[in-house]
Amino acid sequence: MSKRCYYEVLGVSKDASADELRRAYKKEALKHHPDRNQGNPRAEALFKEVNEAYQVLSDEQKRRIYDQFGFAGLEGGGPASPGDMGDVFSHMQDLFTEMFSGGGPFGFGGNRQPRRGGDLRVQQRLTLREAAFGCKREVVVHAPSRCDDCGGSGGAAGSKPETCSGCRGTGQVSTARGFVMFTAPCARCQGRGQVIRNVCKTCKGEGMVAKPRKVTVNFPAGIDSGQRLRVQGQGMPGPGNVPAGDLYVEIDVEDDPRFERDGTDLVTRVNVGFVEAALGADVMVPSIGPETDSADDTGPASAKSTLTVTIPAGTQSGAVFTLKGQGIPRLDGRGRGCLIVVVQVQVPTALTARARELLELLDEELRVGADADAEGVSRRRVAASK
Structure with missing residues (x-):
């Protein structure tokens, strides 16, 4: 079989960087590795071809010679010459150790403690x-x-762990397959490097x-x-x-039934009577402080957990009042957020006959006042136009 271009073997362009060559080699070497293609002579041939291509292209001097003279420039000192076999093994050992050490692309377990x-x-x-x-x-x-009882050693009192004879205390065993050396945790000691003969009865050696x-x-x-x-x-x-x-x-x-939290701000809603909203009033609103005001911290607000807010006459439902520095402390210690008070005006739903009569009189009075205001505005506009 005639030799293919080394760049074609690895599937990279001629200006590929060292990292691109390395990634391409990993991909192709794993794809055609004999252990993954047992009994497939073509895969074995391709595997050797991939290693040969990478050994040449990963060496700057050999790559320059190959780029200038092709395969002829490598004759007599090519990648398969006996003097270079140590380099081939070194390349493959480094790469496959990296790939199979837990952080590789195929997720194989690591071999380190x-x-x-x-x-x-x-x-x-x-x-x-x-x-x-x-x-x-x-x-x-x-x-x-x-x-x-054993201080975490897993051994009974007075006993000492022994060096594992299977891995000689390293916790790892290596197996050579062709040019590749595979390393895995020792099955005898589970990668610990030591074995316990007399285990602790309390933890059973764990x-x-x-x-x-x-x-x-x-x-x-x-x-x-x-x-x-x-x-x-x-x-x-x-x-x-x-x-x-x-x-x-x-x-x-x-959740706290009194508040809604928005970052470092707290939102609370306070119900205000119709008359209070119309005439203005001082209302008590819940607040939060470092002192506990009730056993479960969710009961009725006491003097320690309330603030007084003055709402002006004519306050409408949905009006918002912001109290700075009464919210949640900031994690960086730079002050506190705000307490945002939302007013909800309560309109009476059950009226006595007397209450209805008074409201009707109030409505009539408000209409008269509104008409008077409208007439005054009209007069001012006429005067201004003259």
């Missing part, structure tokens, strides 16, 4: 006041914890037991639903002496 234990996630509900002004809570975590534990968490002022806190070292314990992972606490703030 974990640097720390896994992370845990729990959810914690807070009242609006707790979220607004911060609090300290004990969060119960139900997860495996380090065994107290080094961990399932039990609830309490973690004290400080919730900062201004935190909101959907946010989460990270508590370092309170996650899953790692095998042996590996540090524990982290605990992530996801926040869920309870």
